[in-house]
Amino acid sequence: MARVVFLNRFYWPDEPATAQLLTDLAEALAAAGREVVVITSRPGGSDFPRREQQRGVTILRVAATRLGHRGLPGKAADFVTFYLGALWQLGLFARRGDAIVALTDPPLLGVGAWLIARLRGARIFHWVQDIYPEVAVTLTGHRWLGLVRPLRNLAWRRSDGCVTLGADMAGVLTRAGIPPARIAISPNWAPAGLTVQLCDAADALRAEWQLTGKFIIAYSGNLGRVHDLAPLLDVAAALRDEANIALVFIGTGALRDRLEAQARSRGLANVHFFPPQPRARLAESLALGDLHLVTLAAGCESFVFPSKVYGVTAVGRPVIFIGPRDCEVARLVFGQGFGLAFAPGQTAAIAAAIRELRTGAGRLQQLGAAAAVFGRDHSGPTGATVIWENLLSPAS
Numbered sequence: 001m002a003r004v005v006f007l008n009r010f011y012w013p014d015e016p017a018t019a020q021l022l023t024d025l026a027e028a029l030a031a032a033g034r035e036v037v038v039i040t041s042r043p044g045g046s047d048f049p050r051r052e053q054q055r056g057v058t059i060l061r062v063a064a065t066r067l068g069h070r071g072l073p074g075k076a077a078d079f080v081t082f083y084l085g086a087l088w089q090l091g092l093f094a095r096r097g098d099a100i101v102a103l104t105d106p107p108l109l110g111v112g113a114w115l116i117a118r119l120r121g122a123r124i125f126h127w128v129q130d131i132y133p134e135v136a137v138t139l140t141g142h143r144w145l146g147l148v149r150p151l152r153n154l155a156w157r158r159s160d161g162c163v164t165l166g167a168d169m170a171g172v173l174t175r176a177g178i179p180p181a182r183i184a185i186s187p188n189w190a191p192a193g194l195t196v197q198l199c200d201a202a203d204a205l206r207a208e209w210q211l212t213g214k215f216i217i218a219y220s221g222n223l224g225r226v227h228d229l230a231p232l233l234d235v236a237a238a239l240r241d242e243a244n245i246a247l248v249f250i251g252t253g254a255l256r257d258r259l260e261a262q263a264r265s266r267g268l269a270n271v272h273f274f275p276p277q278p279r280a281r282l283a284e285s286l287a288l289g290d291l292h293l294v295t296l297a298a299g300c301e302s303f304v305f306p307s308k309v310y311g312v313t314a315v316g317r318p319v320i321f322i323g324p325r326d327c328e329v330a331r332l333v334f335g336q337g338f339g340l341a342f343a344p345g346q347t348a349a350i351a352a353a354i355r356e357l358r359t360g361a362g363r364l365q366q367l368g369a370a371a372a373v374f375g376r377d378h379s380g381p382t383g384a385t386v387i388w389e390n391l392l393s394p395a396s
Helices: 017-031 072-093 109-120 134-140 143-157 167-175 203-208 230-238 256-265 279-288 308-314 328-335 347-359 361-377 382-392
Strands: 004-007 036-041 051-054 057-062 099-102 123-128 161-164 183-185 215-220 245-250 271-274 291-295 319-322 339-342
Touching (some): 017 057, 109 143, 230 347, 279 308, 291 308, 319 328, 339 347
Parallel strands (some): 004 036, 123 161, 215 245, 215 291, 245 271, 319 339
């Protein structure tokens, strides 16, 4: 059975979403009898060994900077140093017959991995979590970034298979010329160990954060540019006279400092910011929200899918999605009955819906029950493992 070699900037014990997803899948494939290797970066510097075994997975860590907190230049340095280090390691390690799987952190990692795979006689697969350069072009308006698209498309077309998160993203791959037979849709899943939480599951955290007695609207996750977060402050402003309603941001990202400054300048005392919580406390922090907000910036809906949906529903909490109405996230939230969907400018309607959910406990419980059903069906990597096993089989 061929070795499976994954490449991604983050892996255990890091806790970004792709690290948790890759850890779950890699360990599941190793438990099924495959030889699994992950090429990743070294968390926090040099204290972690360059090579180790964890739950049957061989981890190869390469030196790379961790300067993302310093803004775009630091993040660019992180991308470049890992990109070069990971490809160097792959070039030394890969051998004929390997199945190489490149994720999309850093962007376009799959292009370099494809070239090395062909040189080494290995198969190459792309696990497309985000679609670049389209995301960058949409967010910055710099159309010249699209110059790398033909090379990216060529790497996709010459691959042995591409796996992405939903039908909207698969449509982008199809339009890039990848035959539908070589595209697999494998939705993400909730982090292992998350289960439906009772209403009082986060009482200790509420007390710690001085939120006892509040109806909490939570945004948990990356405060990044692909998430349209400004409308959330508009909603908070519309609810500022509701003393028992609080908007709580849990996480960090490129937009956090700006959001905090805007909340202060607008005098939004009902908006609170807290740091991201470790995985061991994830169930409690997600249970804190009586309902959760999920957002997407217009134009990004076909290029990313917010995996936070799966964690939120796993603990049985409903969702309000704010973003383009005709996108997969909106259709999923509304169609599966575990939340509501609004366009960014519908501030008054969103505020009215929140007031109604706060006072109408039956409706909130109904949405929460539907969330629990959806979350149970996406509670682990079992389905993804089957898809990957079929894809990695030499007969595929």
